[in-house]
Amino acid sequence: MTISAKNFRELRLEGMRRDFGGMNALKDISLTVRRGEFIALLGPSGCGKSTALNCLAGLLPLTGGGIWLDETRIDHLKPEERGFGMVFQNYALFPHMSLRKNIGFGLRMQKLPREVIDAKVEEALALVRLTKQADKLPGQISGGQQQRVAIARAIVVEPPLVLMDEPLSNLDAKLRLEMRAEIRRIHNMIGCSTIYVTHDQDEALSLADRIVVLRDGEMRQVGTPHELYARPAHADVAEFMGYRNILKAQAQSHDGARLRMRVGGAEIAGCAVEATPGRDVIAAMRPEDLTPSDSGPIAASVVSAEYRGRDFYGLARTPEGLELWFRSDIAVRPGEALRLGAPAERVLVYAGGAA
Amino acid sequence: MQGMALTPAAPERARLSQRLARRGFDVTTLLLLPALLFVMALFVYPAIYGLWLSLHPMNGGGALANYINFFSDAYKYDTIFTTLKLAIPVTLVNLLISVPIALRVRHMRYQRMLTTILIIPVTLGTVLTAQGMLNYLGPLGWFNRVLMLLGIIHEPVRLVHDFTGVFLSQIVGGFPFCFMLVLSYVTGIDPSLESAAAMLGAGPFARFRHIILPLLGAGLAITFCLAFVQAFAVFPSAVLLGAPSGPTRVIAIAAFHAAYEEYDYSMGSAVAIIMGAVQIIVVMLVMKASSLLYRGPVAGGKG
Numbered sequence: 001m002t003i004s005a006k007n008f009r010e011l012r013l014e015g016m017r018r019d020f021g022g023m024n025a026l027k028d029i030s031l032t033v034r035r036g037e038f039i040a041l042l043g044p045s046g047c048g049k050s051t052a053l054n055c056l057a058g059l060l061p062l063t064g065g066g067i068w069l070d071e072t073r074i075d076h077l078k079p080e081e082r083g084f085g086m087v088f089q090n091y092a093l094f095p096h097m098s099l100r101k102n103i104g105f106g107l108r109m110q111k112l113p114r115e116v117i118d119a120k121v122e123e124a125l126a127l128v129r130l131t132k133q134a135d136k137l138p139g140q141i142s143g144g145q146q147q148r149v150a151i152a153r154a155i156v157v158e159p160p161l162v163l164m165d166e167p168l169s170n171l172d173a174k175l176r177l178e179m180r181a182e183i184r185r186i187h188n189m190i191g192c193s194t195i196y197v198t199h200d201q202d203e204a205l206s207l208a209d210r211i212v213v214l215r216d217g218e219m220r221q222v223g224t225p226h227e228l229y230a231r232p233a234h235a236d237v238a239e240f241m242g243y244r245n246i247l248k249a250q251a252q253s254h255d256g257a258r259l260r261m262r263v264g265g266a267e268i269a270g271c272a273v274e275a276t277p278g279r280d281v282i283a284a285m286r287p288e289d290l291t292p293s294d295s296g297p298i299a300a301s302v303v304s305a306e307y308r309g310r311d312f313y314g315l316a317r318t319p320e321g322l323e324l325w326f327r328s329d330i331a332v333r334p335g336e337a338l339r340l341g342a343p344a345e346r347v348l349v350y351a352g353g354a355a
Numbered sequence: 356m357q358g359m360a361l362t363p364a365a366p367e368r369a370r371l372s373q374r375l376a377r378r379g380f381d382v383t384t385l386l387l388l389p390a391l392l393f394v395m396a397l398f399v400y401p402a403i404y405g406l407w408l409s410l411h412p413m414n415g416g417g418a419l420a421n422y423i424n425f426f427s428d429a430y431k432y433d434t435i436f437t438t439l440k441l442a443i444p445v446t447l448v449n450l451l452i453s454v455p456i457a458l459r460v461r462h463m464r465y466q467r468m469l470t471t472i473l474i475i476p477v478t479l480g481t482v483l484t485a486q487g488m489l490n491y492l493g494p495l496g497w498f499n500r501v502l503m504l505l506g507i508i509h510e511p512v513r514l515v516h517d518f519t520g521v522f523l524s525q526i527v528g529g530f531p532f533c534f535m536l537v538l539s540y541v542t543g544i545d546p547s548l549e550s551a552a553a554m555l556g557a558g559p560f561a562r563f564r565h566i567i568l569p570l571l572g573a574g575l576a577i578t579f580c581l582a583f584v585q586a587f588a589v590f591p592s593a594v595l596l597g598a599p600s601g602p603t604r605v606i607a608i609a610a611f612h613a614a615y616e617e618y619d620y621s622m623g624s625a626v627a628i629i630m631g632a633v634q635i636i637v638v639m640l641v642m643k644a645s646s647l648l649y650r651g652p653v654a655g656g657k658g
Contacts (some may be wrong), residue, residue, distance in 0.1 A: 059550050079553040092551035096569045096649035105565070106555035139651055157555060 006083070008160045009070050010034050011193060016075075017064030018051055018217075025051045026217045028065070033193050035160070038184070040208035041197045044240065048217035049197045053163050056195065058082050069160065080109075085154030085162040085192070089169060091146045093138035099149050100125070100134045106157035124156040127186060144175045151183065155190055162187070164196045168203065180206060201241055205229060213237050231273060235282045235350040243284035244325045248352060251281050259349060264320035266298040270347030280352035287313060287325035289346040292332070296341030300324060305332045316340060402631075409625035421625035431626075434606040435633055441518070441593075441605065442586035443637075445525040449533040449582055450575060457538040458567070470538070474531040481528055485595040488524055489515055520596035521603045525586055533582045540574030541567075545654045570653045576645030580638045587634050606630045 016029040026048045033039055041049040054060040056067065058079035067075040074082055085106075093102050103124050107117040125131045128148035133141055138149065147167060154162055167183070168176045184207055187194050198204055204211045205225040213220045213228065221233045232238035239246050249261040249268075257272045261281055270283050298318060305314035305328075312328045316338065326340050375381065412420040425431045456473075460466055476484060492498050494511035502508045514520055544567060552562045590607040597603030606626065614623025 057550075057554060059553070078558075079550070080556050080558050082554075083556065084554060086551065086554040088547050088551060090545070090547060090654075092545065092547040094548060094552070094566060095652050095654065105552070105557070109556035109561060137651065153551075153555070 006158055006160045008035055011161055012068040013056075013065070014068065015065035016052070016055060016062055016067065018048075018055055018060060019063045024217050026055065029219055030065075031212060031219070031222065033161075033195065035193055036191050038187055038194045038196065038207060038209045040204035040211045041195060041214060042199070042201060042204040042211050042240070043214035044199055047214040049199075049214050050165055051217075052214070053086075053165050053195065053197050056161075057084060057086050057163055083157070083159055085157060085159035087147075087150045087154050087162070087164040087167045089166045091138075091150040091170075093146055093149055093153070095138055098135050098137060099130060099141070102138065102149055103153045103156050105153065110157065120156055124152040127155075127189070128152040128182075143171055144179060147171065147179055148182070151186060155186060155192065158190070159192060162192050162194045164194060166197055166199070168198075168200075176203075183207065213240065215240075232284075232348065233273065235284060238284040238348055238350070242286055243348065244287050245283075245285040245290060247283045247285075247322065247324075249281050249283045249349075251279050251349075258344060261349065263298070264318050264322045266318070268297050268341070268347060269344035270349040271345055272349045274349075274351050278351050282350045282352045284348045284350065285324075285342050285346065288327050289342045290324060290326040290340050291342070292326065292328050292330075292338040293341050294339060296339035298324065298340045300338065300340055302332050302334050302336045302338065304334055307331075405624040405627055408621050409628050411621055413619050413621045421622050422629070424622070425625060425629060431609055434604055434609040435629070437603065438587055438589070438605040438607075438630075439633070439637075441521060441525065441589065441603065442583055445522060445529060445586045446533075446579055446583045448526060449529045450537070450579055452530065453534040453537040453578075454541075454571070454575070457534060457541040458563075460538060461542050470535070473534055476527050477531045481524070481591045482595070484527055485524055485592045488520065488527070488596060492520065492523070515596050516598055518597065518602045521589065521593050524592040524596050525589060528592070529582055529586055532585065533578055536578040536581065537571075537575070540571055540578070543574075543653050544570050569649050572648035573645055573650040576641050576648070580641050583637060583641075584634050587630070587637075606633075 011033040013029050013031045013033075016026060017024070018026040029052060031039075041052055043049045051060065055062055055075075058075075058077060058081075062075050065075075066073055094105065097105070100121055104117050104121045107120055112120075121134075122131070125134050128151060130141075130145060130148055130152070133145060138146055141149070147170075150167070164183070168179055171179060180203060183194075183196075196204075196207060205228075208225060210222060211225055211228050212222050213232075215236060221228060221237050223233075228237070228241055232241050232243065235246060247263050249263045252260045252262060252267065254272075258269065259272055259281075260267055260269050261283065263283060268283070272281075300316035300318045300322075303315045303317050303323070305312050312330075312332055314326055314328060314332050316324050316326055318324070324340060332338065372381070409421055410418040412418075412424075414420070416423075460469055463469060479487075490496055492514040494513075498514070499508070499511040503511070514523070548566055548570075549562050552566050557565065588607055589605055590611070593599060593603045593605045593608060599608050607630070610623050610626035610630065613619050613626055
């Protein structure tokens with residue numbers, strides 16, 4: 001016997017909406033999730049990602065739109081009728097039940113024969129490597145182990161869809177990396193679809209097949225990790241994806257998508273993401289791409305520098321008062337004057353005005 | 356040589372305050388004193404004095420004469436069962452109605468208003484409640500009148516000066532207390548546990564049976580004990596609403612009768628001590644039974 005997700009083709013969200021009082025927590029969320037896909041819902045706190053997850057789980061009713069599993073509409077079903085697995089941020093393990101009982105709870109609710117339950121629980125315990133602790137209570141094991149129990153409990157019922165609500169946010173940095181790999185391994189093994197809510201773009205980039213960026217209850221961009229990392233569709237998405245330098249600039253000349261623009265006292269080259277950005281534009285650069293060089297167009301002096309082992313990350317200020325985050329291979333000291341520049345294809349240009 | 360001789364003596368040099376602190380006593384422990392004094396003066400001393408009184412019978416006949424007298428007179432010892440017959444059902448009914456209401460109320464937005472309404476009976480006091488019930492539920496009260504007007508009954512139902520009257524007043528008086536305690540235990544249970552159970556396919560009944568009830572068990576046992584002790588000491592409503600010489604002759608009445616009608620303080624104290632003993636036995640039985648239940652944290656993991 002092996003744990004494997006129930007068969008289905010796709011999960012469809014059609015114009016999913018949720019209002020709280022007069023506020024739209026979710027606006028027209030439409031998305032199709034294929035079987036076996038790993039989707040990350042990424043966004044800052046308050047963007048509606050947890051609301052979206054709770055709506056999918058059935059813990060919150062929708063105020064508009066629908067959810068379909070293949071040809072079946074499921075948004076009117078109660079959580080216990082949907083058959084999805086869920087991993088909660090605080091794990092929500094039943095404190096009065098042993099790990100074995102916790103994991104077997106869903107199977108017992110399905111009234112499966114004892115032998116089947118025992119076999120599946122045993123397998124799930126092995127999958128999360130907790131066989132030896134099986135008879136302990138949740139309070140007697142560590143946070144990372146509790147997390148693994150929560151995952152085992154959610155997947156042992158072989159749900160078509162597993163929902164995860166910031167499952168790693170209560171773990172320390174090292175454990176977080178380990179559990180990340182673990183979550184992806186288990187996902188691949190049982191072949192379910194996973195919807196994973198996080199505010200950590202590293203987590204989303206490393207885990208997901210596709211990332212959905214949410215902001216103020218709206219879907220800002222859907223794409224593969226590479227698409228989001230290399231070409232965020234909007235300036236706010238770029239900011240969230242690690243483009244830490246968001247600068248107001250004036251376009252000077254166009255050459256197709258390439259354009260030159262003035263930033264403070266310097267003139268730099270960039271790539272337009274939107275078709276006609278206009279005259280007032282926003283230039284977005286990652287600190288990793290902005291490095292000191294003699295030919296760099298931007299003159300600045302170092303404000304602070306941080307040693308990161310392989311390289312240095314620092315903050316510099318131009319004579320006009322612009323602050324820029326940059327990376328350097330060689331040591332830089334506060335007060336030092338330098339020239340910074342970035343390759344044109346790494347400078348993304350968006351229509352300005354908003355930011 | 357000198358140095359070696361000094362070393363073993365060093366630990367004894369620790370100051371008294373340090374040694375006490377190591378055992379968990381420090382200056383803050385002194386803050387216990389006022390409370391301790393209070394308990395000694397208002398509880399321990401009267402209890403011991405009562406015991407001493409009860410062992411010195413007014414009419415002689417040995418230290419245990421009062422107890423022998425009590426347990427050889429059916430009219431006296433029956434009060435224990437009369438009281439138990441009243442207190443245990445009252446407590447159980449109060450618990451049983453508190454749990455569903457508390458489960459509902461914890462999700463309500465106007466929780467505070469509702470709790471205020473529910474605890475008003477406590478603020479009224481037993482005597483006022485009893486007075487009100489005498490009027491409303493009496494043979495000419497509106498309850499009987501309305502039923503008769505509607506033709507549901509033809510003669511007034513006997514609700515006061517009977518077991519029913521005391522029972523009802525105990526429910527009215529005891530429920531708020533029970534409810535507040537149960538509510539605090541219920542709200543202590545992490546709501547994500549119920550969500551987790553629902554996601555695993557548990558319907559409302561299964562969630563109650565497998566998650567809420569086991570986590571509530573120890574709290575319900577404590578609530579039962581506290582509410583039981585309160586109900587067991589029933590006096591005013593048993594006199595005002597009941598039949599104090601018949602079906603509601605509770606043990607407190609027997610104690611009152613001995614002490615203030617026969618002026619036998621020694622016998623009165625003996626009855627009071629017996630009353631305390633019965634309460635302790637019931638509480639111990641309940642706590643013993645509840646020790647079999649889960650009594651750990653009621654949260655679902657790291658918060």
